[in-house]
Amino acid sequence: MPEQRTAEERTDPVEELGTFLRRSREQIAQRWADAALFRTVFTVSRDEAVEAGRAVVEALAAVAAAGRLEDAEADGFAVVREQLARTAHSRARTGATLAQISAEMDALRPPVNDLLLDELSEAPAQHLRECTTALTVLMGTLRLVMMETAMSAGQELINRQRLELLEIATPVIKLWEGIVAVPLIGTLDSARSQVVMETLLDAVVEQHARIAILDITGVPTVDSLVAQHLMKTVAAARLMGAECIVSGIRPAIAQTIVHLGIDLSSVLTRASLADALAYALQQQGAHIVPAPAGEPE
Amino acid sequence: MTGPAAFPHEGHVPVLRLGEVLLVTLQGDLYDSTAERLRQDIGQTVSDSAVEVSGVVIDLSGVEVVDSFMGRVLSDVAAMTRLLAAQTVVAGMRPAVAITLVELGLTLPGLRTALTTEDALRLLGAEVSVPSRDGRPRGERP
Numbered sequence: 001m002p003e004q005r006t007a008e009e010r011t012d013p014v015e016e017l018g019t020f021l022r023r024s025r026e027q028i029a030q031r032w033a034d035a036a037l038f039r040t041v042f043t044v045s046r047d048e049a050v051e052a053g054r055a056v057v058e059a060l061a062a063v064a065a066a067g068r069l070e071d072a073e074a075d076g077f078a079v080v081r082e083q084l085a086r087t088a089h090s091r092a093r094t095g096a097t098l099a100q101i102s103a104e105m106d107a108l109r110p111p112v113n114d115l116l117l118d119e120l121s122e123a124p125a126q127h128l129r130e131c132t133t134a135l136t137v138l139m140g141t142l143r144l145v146m147m148e149t150a151m152s153a154g155q156e157l158i159n160r161q162r163l164e165l166l167e168i169a170t171p172v173i174k175l176w177e178g179i180v181a182v183p184l185i186g187t188l189d190s191a192r193s194q195v196v197m198e199t200l201l202d203a204v205v206e207q208h209a210r211i212a213i214l215d216i217t218g219v220p221t222v223d224s225l226v227a228q229h230l231m232k233t234v235a236a237a238r239l240m241g242a243e244c245i246v247s248g249i250r251p252a253i254a255q256t257i258v259h260l261g262i263d264l265s266s267v268l269t270r271a272s273l274a275d276a277l278a279y280a281l282q283q284q285g286a287h288i289v290p291a292p293a294g295e296p297e
Numbered sequence: 298m299t300g301p302a303a304f305p306h307e308g309h310v311p312v313l314r315l316g317e318v319l320l321v322t323l324q325g326d327l328y329d330s331t332a333e334r335l336r337q338d339i340g341q342t343v344s345d346s347a348v349e350v351s352g353v354v355i356d357l358s359g360v361e362v363v364d365s366f367m368g369r370v371l372s373d374v375a376a377m378t379r380l381l382a383a384q385t386v387v388a389g390m391r392p393a394v395a396i397t398l399v400e401l402g403l404t405l406p407g408l409r410t411a412l413t414t415e416d417a418l419r420l421l422g423a424e425v426s427v428p429s430r431d432g433r434p435r436g437e438r439p
Contacts, residue, residue, distance in 0.1 A: 201392030210412060235404040236395040241388060241412040266406075 013130035018064035029053035031111040037104040069137045088150035105143040172203035180209040185218030193229035211280040217248030227262045247276035317351040324359035332370040352421035358389030368403035388417035
């Protein structure tokens with residue numbers, strides 16, 4: 001017995017953890033299949049959950065064998081990354097928050113810890129402690145991998161939606177022959193104002209518009225950056241031979257612009273879109289007169 | 298842009314005369330030498346003409362790329378023709394070119410612009426109080 005004990009003492013706890021995981025793969029997978037995370041994702045058959053659990057344990061064992069407990073980029077995780085992403089995705093779809101998923105991941109550790117304690121009941125306390133610490137670190141890394149995949153999936157979705165928003169949020173409307181308008185709604189940032197500028201200038205060419213109206217009624221705040229974007233758009237439209245009118249400056253925004261000391265004197269402004277249209281029609285030489293009473297239209 | 302000057306005629310831009318208006322059509326890539334020569338040619342033609350020149354129209358619809366030098370030349374030509382009692386109108390600038398000039402900080406404040414060459418001619422006709430072909434006021438479409 002003393003001989004065996006010294007042999008055990010000499011084994012590296014990380015290596016020991018790796019062999020333990022590989023050996024008790026089946027038991028861990030069975031226990032995990034009953035854990036909330038696997039049970040809620042693999043609702044169809046328990047075998048599937050066991051299979052998934054087995055793959056994750058296998059990956060953990062590989063990472064432990066490679067001695068890279070804290071490395072979320074370790075090769076061992078690559079195999080299960082997609083599976084983890086799928087798991088996280090299906091949990092997120094059922095309305096679980098990231099924190100919930102994280103808690104469920106954490107719940108996977110105690111069963112493994114119990115098995116490990118049973119297995120090493122004979123080992124000295126020091127060795128046992130090192131082994132459980134190694135397991136905690138490893139499970140922590142697994143959780144990190146899981147969160148990373150879950151968040152990158154969310155980020156992708158956000159990026160795609162942002163692009164879509166850019167496209168749908170800048171319609172160019174033809175108000176009259178030679179008059180186009182862009183109603184701006186929401187906050188203007190550099191990317192958006194770039195898109196606005198490009199679509200507006202393209203519309204000027206396409207519609208042969210001599211007057212372009214930028215309506216900022218739906219823009220909640222105007223700071224110096226937004227004002228600069230507006231002035232750039234106006235200047236570019238002017239270079240192309242179109243006149244640009246900025247309309248819909250609300251009193252609060254007018255006050256802000258004056259307070260900030262932004263000089264918009266080079267920009268033609270009108271209070272409302274209607275005023276801008278009236279001015280534009282006048283410039284075009286068109287007049288709107290009310291139909292005489294009693295005459296058919 | 299500096300570029301090929303192998304053939305002497307290559308950097309040449311024709312300056313056409315339409316009554317009292319000079320029409321310059323720029324196409325393709327513009328090299329510094331072309332721009333420089335253009336500046337001289339326009340000045341020469343305006344001052345040499347037997348009939349008084351009332352305006353210069355520079356058509357940029359065939360130009361895809363400009364640089365800051367070209368922007369400078371445009372505003373120089375405008376300032377120069379104004380001294381010779383004529384107006385310069387830049388016509389048909391493309392969106393990409395306009396954005397480039399604005400991003401370079403060249404908003405060319407003194408320069409007149411028009412959507413097309415036709416608009417530019419109409420603008421000049423109305424400006425110098427010569428009745429346009431059909432006597433219609435500026436801006437109205439046929």
